[in-house]
Amino acid sequence: MRKFLAILLVALSVFIFAKFKIGVAIPAADHGWTAGMVWWAKYAINQYKNDPTVEFYLVTAREPSEQIAQVQALLAKGIDALVLNPYESAPLTPIAVKAFREGVFTVIVDRGINSKEYNTYIAGDNYMYGYLAGKYIAEKLGGKGNVVIIEGIPCSINTERVNAFKDAIKNYPGIKVIAQQPGYWSREKAFEVMQNILTKFSKIDAVWTGDDDMLLGVILALKQAGRTKNIILVGGAGEKHIVKMIMDGNSLVHVDFTYPPNMIATAINLAVMALKGEKLSGFYQKGIPREIILSTETITQENAKDYYFPESVF
Amino acid sequence: MIISGILSPAFLKVRNILNIFWQTSYVGIIAIGATFVMIAGGIDLSVGSMVALLGAFAIEVVNKLGDNFLSVLVAILATYGLSVLLGLATGITVTKGKVPAFVVTLGGMAIYRSLVLNFANGGVYMSMSQKYSSIGMSFVLGIPFPMLIFILYATIAHIILSGTKLGRYVFAVGANETSAYYSAIKVDWVRIWTYVISGVSVTTSAILLSSMMGSVSSSSTGNGFELDAIAAAVIGGTSLNGGKGSIIGTFFGALILGVINNMLVMLNVAVYLQGTVKGLIIIGAVFLQNLSRE
Numbered sequence: 001m002r003k004f005l006a007i008l009l010v011a012l013s014v015f016i017f018a019k020f021k022i023g024v025a026i027p028a029a030d031h032g033w034t035a036g037m038v039w040w041a042k043y044a045i046n047q048y049k050n051d052p053t054v055e056f057y058l059v060t061a062r063e064p065s066e067q068i069a070q071v072q073a074l075l076a077k078g079i080d081a082l083v084l085n086p087y088e089s090a091p092l093t094p095i096a097v098k099a100f101r102e103g104v105f106t107v108i109v110d111r112g113i114n115s116k117e118y119n120t121y122i123a124g125d126n127y128m129y130g131y132l133a134g135k136y137i138a139e140k141l142g143g144k145g146n147v148v149i150i151e152g153i154p155c156s157i158n159t160e161r162v163n164a165f166k167d168a169i170k171n172y173p174g175i176k177v178i179a180q181q182p183g184y185w186s187r188e189k190a191f192e193v194m195q196n197i198l199t200k201f202s203k204i205d206a207v208w209t210g211d212d213d214m215l216l217g218v219i220l221a222l223k224q225a226g227r228t229k230n231i232i233l234v235g236g237a238g239e240k241h242i243v244k245m246i247m248d249g250n251s252l253v254h255v256d257f258t259y260p261p262n263m264i265a266t267a268i269n270l271a272v273m274a275l276k277g278e279k280l281s282g283f284y285q286k287g288i289p290r291e292i293i294l295s296t297e298t299i300t301q302e303n304a305k306d307y308y309f310p311e312s313v314f
Numbered sequence: 315m316i317i318s319g320i321l322s323p324a325f326l327k328v329r330n331i332l333n334i335f336w337q338t339s340y341v342g343i344i345a346i347g348a349t350f351v352m353i354a355g356g357i358d359l360s361v362g363s364m365v366a367l368l369g370a371f372a373i374e375v376v377n378k379l380g381d382n383f384l385s386v387l388v389a390i391l392a393t394y395g396l397s398v399l400l401g402l403a404t405g406i407t408v409t410k411g412k413v414p415a416f417v418v419t420l421g422g423m424a425i426y427r428s429l430v431l432n433f434a435n436g437g438v439y440m441s442m443s444q445k446y447s448s449i450g451m452s453f454v455l456g457i458p459f460p461m462l463i464f465i466l467y468a469t470i471a472h473i474i475l476s477g478t479k480l481g482r483y484v485f486a487v488g489a490n491e492t493s494a495y496y497s498a499i500k501v502d503w504v505r506i507w508t509y510v511i512s513g514v515s516v517t518t519s520a521i522l523l524s525s526m527m528g529s530v531s532s533s534s535t536g537n538g539f540e541l542d543a544i545a546a547a548v549i550g551g552t553s554l555n556g557g558k559g560s561i562i563g564t565f566f567g568a569l570i571l572g573v574i575n576n577m578l579v580m581l582n583v584a585v586y587l588q589g590t591v592k593g594l595i596i597i598g599a600v601f602l603q604n605l606s607r608e
Contacts, residue, residue: 028431029533035436154585181578182585186534187527192337196579199330213531220527224451241440313437 019055020275023074024268025067026085026109028060031185032213033237036261036314037085043312044265054272064091071095081105081271085264089114105274109267111157119274121291122267124259128296130161132257133234134168137175137206140232144174145205148197150183150190150218152210165208178204183214190217198225206232212239212256219252228252237261238299238307239314247304256299258307261314263294330576332458338572339464340365340519341539342565345546346471347515349564350508352547353475355488355556356408356415358509360422361543364400364516365536367426368393369524370439373446381443389446394517401513405506423540427532434532441528450526460522467518471511472561484508488556546571549599570599 024045029035038060045056057074061067064087072095074082082099084106086092093113100106106118137147149165152158162180169175179197183190190209198204198221209215215235222228233252235242237259245253273279274288283289299307344361351358372393379385404422408415441447452459475481483504486494495501524530548554549570550563574595578588 029436031534032438032531035438035533038436151585179579179582180585181582182588184534186537187529187531188523188535191527192575193579195333195337196330196576199327199333200580216529217527313435 019053020081020272021055021057021077021079022081022083022268022271022275023071023077023079024056024058024083024264025071025074026058026060026264027067027087028062030062032239032314033185033211033259033261036239036312037264039313040262040265041268043262044268048272054275056268061087064088067092068095071099075099075102075104079104081107081275083107083109083264083267083271085109086111086113105271107267107271107274109264119290120267120270120288122263122270123293124263125293125296126157126160126259127164129236129257129259130164130166131168132296132298133208133236134165136255137208137232137234138169138172141172141175141205143172146176146178146201146203148194148201148204148207149177149180150193150207150209150214151180152182152185152214154182158210161210183209183217185211185213187213187217187220190214191221192217194218194221195225198222198227204231206234209233209235211235211237211259212242215239215242215253222252237314240309240312243299243304243308244310246299246301247308249301254300256307258297258299260294266294330580332461334569334572334576335461335464336458337575338568339458339460340523341542341546341571342464342568343467343515343519343522344512344539345543345550345564345568346468346561347512348543349547349550349552349559349561350471350475350484350511351415352544352552352554353488353556353559354484354505354508355491356505356508357419357544357554358404358512359416359419359540360404360426361512361516362536362539363423363426363430364397364513365520365523365539366530366532367430368397368517369520369530369535370430370434370532371396372521373439373441373524373530374433376441376443376446381445383445386443386446386449390521393521394514397513397517398510401510402506404513405509408509409502409505430530430532434530436532438532439524439530441525446525447528448525450522450524460526463518463522467515468561468565475561480504480507485557488553488558490557542571545596549596549603551603570595 024041026037026041027034029038041058045058048054057077059070061070067087068091071084082104084096089111093115096106096108096113097115097117100117108118108121110123112121149162151162178201181193183193194217207218209218212235215233218233222231234255236257238256242253242256246256270288279286348358348361372389375389375392376385379388404418407413407418450460454462475484483499486497486499487501487504491501546568547559547564550567552559552564574592578591583591
């Protein structure tokens with residue numbers, strides 16, 4: 001009898017305190033964009049702080065093996081959903097698949113895994129990110145001019161963007177890429193590289209940098225060399241200082257293309273909706289879509305205020 | 315350098331040469347500090363993270379105090395003060411605490427980086443001050459200010475290392491600790507001073523870099539500086555085992571690194587192969603030096 005009561009008590013307490021546990025595993029902030037992702041993950045989690053039915057565990061990793069260990073620990077905790085931005089695709093695939101097979105609702109963010117065994121995949125559009133920048137520059141130059149590419153850390157995402165950029169300018173034989181160098185998604189590196197490029201070439205008509213952090217470095221180099229006139233500058237990702245410049249009608253930068261770090265916040269919301277059995281508005285289907293590719297949005301002076309998050313770190 | 319000149323005519327433009335000096339100065343100044351540490355038989359891996367921490371500290375102090383000459387001065391002095399404390403702490407842990415320098419400074423590298431990430435919430439420290447931001451970007455007699463400081467700093471360091479008692483002690487401690495001890499040299503304190511010098515060098519570099527960029531990124535500023543600084547010293551003939559080295563060597567070692575980086579851009583070397591080119595040149599430079607010495 002006593003045993004029965006004890007079991008009843010345990011069962012009851014589990015029922016009363018039942019919470020959806022959601023694990024969020026993302027890379028640590030190693031450059032501006034990833035810092036933005038960490039910020040947005042915290043922001044999204046904070047939205048649920050008064051919701052007693054969900055509980056979050058946020059972990060950040062400096063390298064793949066650390067992230068694997070973190071996901072293992074999350075699974076041991078008995079999470080109901082996993083939101084994972086894999087540090088690298090291949091090494092994180094087995095543990096993500098394991099989570100899925102254990103019945104954990106698995107949301108993979110941005111960098112995919114080498115398997116189809118997940119519930120939902122949400123990512124930015126690397127192709128359009130590069131393509132739209134290339135198209136904008138080519139059209140602005142009227143199909144003729146010298147273009148400099150300052151790309152990010154060599155990796156598959158970066159390659160996809162750069163190739164898309166080149167796809168876009170391929171239709172304009174008058175556009176010439178005179179230099180293509182890595183700025184490693186770092187302001188200082190981009191500054192240095194741009195300084196060197198400026199001394200080598202006396203006529204540069206446009207510069208495309210893989211992201212806005214590097215664009216800030218490039219702008220500094222241009223200002224220092226006194227060559228801010230007649231040059232088209234395009235970055236990407238919607239860093240807040242660049243968005244502010246566009247919003248204020250700065251003479252140097254007029255557009256930006258999004259690759260939003262707040263996709264992690266959307267992913268967290270998707271996980272919560274899935275656990276609570278909510279569906280996306282406008283959808284007749286109940287389930288959360290299997291794959292979502294966010295569109296690359298164009299930021300201009302007119303709409304910049306919708307993309308300006310002054311309190312964000314990116 | 316001659317080869318670079320032939321391969322790319324733009325290399326020899328005055329502007330480009332100035333740029334190389336300019337870009338070299340940040341790592342170069344740190345490498346000068348590292349030279350002291352390495353001659354005394356130690357190593358300092360924490361310098362890269364320290365650049366971010368000290369740069370962020372300086373920017374924050376100026377932002378708090380307001381945009382005027384006095385607050386910039388206070389911030390610079392406070393940053394030097396902080397770095398002296400950090401240097402003392404490192405030195406004392408290494409000598410009195412008997413923890414290997416590699417371990418202490420590896421720990422320091424992780425600690426400083428995580429502290430600045432924590433304070434900045436992973437983001438960027440922006441300088442609100444025009445006065446502060448104008449330091450690193452200014453020119454004196456047509457010469458970039460950081461380059462001027464680099465040359466001045468190297469000159470002073472050279473005088474200290476080769477013309478003072480402290481300099482002689484640094485060599486003595488690194489060459490043979492036991493005999494230095496019996497010559498009544500305070501071995502521990504000589505070592506501690508080298509870490510203080512390293513800290514002061516990092517501050518100099520951090521102030522120039524953060525004021526030039528007008529910002530410090532908590533995640534990326536200073537990444538890899540420790541290896542570049544050690545590489546510059548080694549290319550310049552400083553021994554990893556201590557006891558040997560010179561400021562002039564380090565100065566040119568740092569310049570060689572700067573020339574390599576510049577050349578990679580000037581010749582538009584393919585992205586993926588840049589590391590290979592850089593690595594081969596570094597190994598080759600030290601190899602040639604050894605040959606010429608024998």
